[in-house]
Amino acid sequence: MNAKKNAIVATCLAAILVFSPLTGYAQATTFSGEAVALKASALGISLSLSDTGPLPSSGGNLSTSVASVNVAGLASAEALKSTASGSGTSSQSQSHAANVSLLGGLVSAAVVKSNSSATCSGSTASTSGNAQIVNLVAAGQSIVVSNPTLPFPCQEALASSSTSRRAHRVETPDR
Numbered sequence: 001m002n003a004k005k006n007a008i009v010a011t012c013l014a015a016i017l018v019f020s021p022l023t024g025y026a027q028a029t030t031f032s033g034e035a036v037a038l039k040a041s042a043l044g045i046s047l048s049l050s051d052t053g054p055l056p057s058s059g060g061n062l063s064t065s066v067a068s069v070n071v072a073g074l075a076s077a078e079a080l081k082s083t084a085s086g087s088g089t090s091s092q093s094q095s096h097a098a099n100v101s102l103l104g105g106l107v108s109a110a111v112v113k114s115n116s117s118a119t120c121s122g123s124t125a126s127t128s129g130n131a132q133i134v135n136l137v138a139a140g141q142s143i144v145v146s147n148p149t150l151p152f153p154c155q156e157a158l159a160s161s162s163t164s165r166r167a168h169r170v171e172t173p174d175r
Contacts, residue, residue: 029120031059031086035093036099037066040075047071050080050095059086076101090119110135 006084052062063083071078079098085091096113116129133145148156 009042030057031055031091031116032057033084033091033093035062035082035084035095035115037080037082037095037097038069038075038077040071040102042074047075050082050097051091052082052084055084055086055091059091061085064098069095073104074102089121090117092117096143107138109133 001169033055035052036048037048038048039051040047050064050066052064055062061083062085064081066080068076068078069080077097077100079096081097082093082095084093092115094113094115096111098111099108100110100112101108111132112136114129114131116127118125118127136143137147
């Protein structure tokens, strides 16, 4: 009788071990993203304003705003707003800043904003992003920016699908 019980228990344990990996592959999409309207670093000091912080892996919506800021005349901006969200199969991040002035006005812009998104569909991912800089002036010279790819710190939206074991990221310039 004990031998029969042991055989049944062993068979059940073997079945659990054999079929348990199948349930591990049916995982949901996870999310990541963060938006920062103004980020600066100099002399070992870092500053992040209107920073949503990281999006939880379960998704959701994060939003933050700052009416205006002036950091010792080195960086100033108004109407800073950032949002990050993730649901379904996509993540998005947006940031905006107005009347941006850097280095005491050496560099300025009327508006700086960016949008980015990442979407996963099965094992296929797609990303998109854009940035807009209005009335950019550097050292007194107007600069027309039609497709900004400036080497500034970047904002990112990340969507990864556990089933595809891939992660994709899009980066667009911060404001």
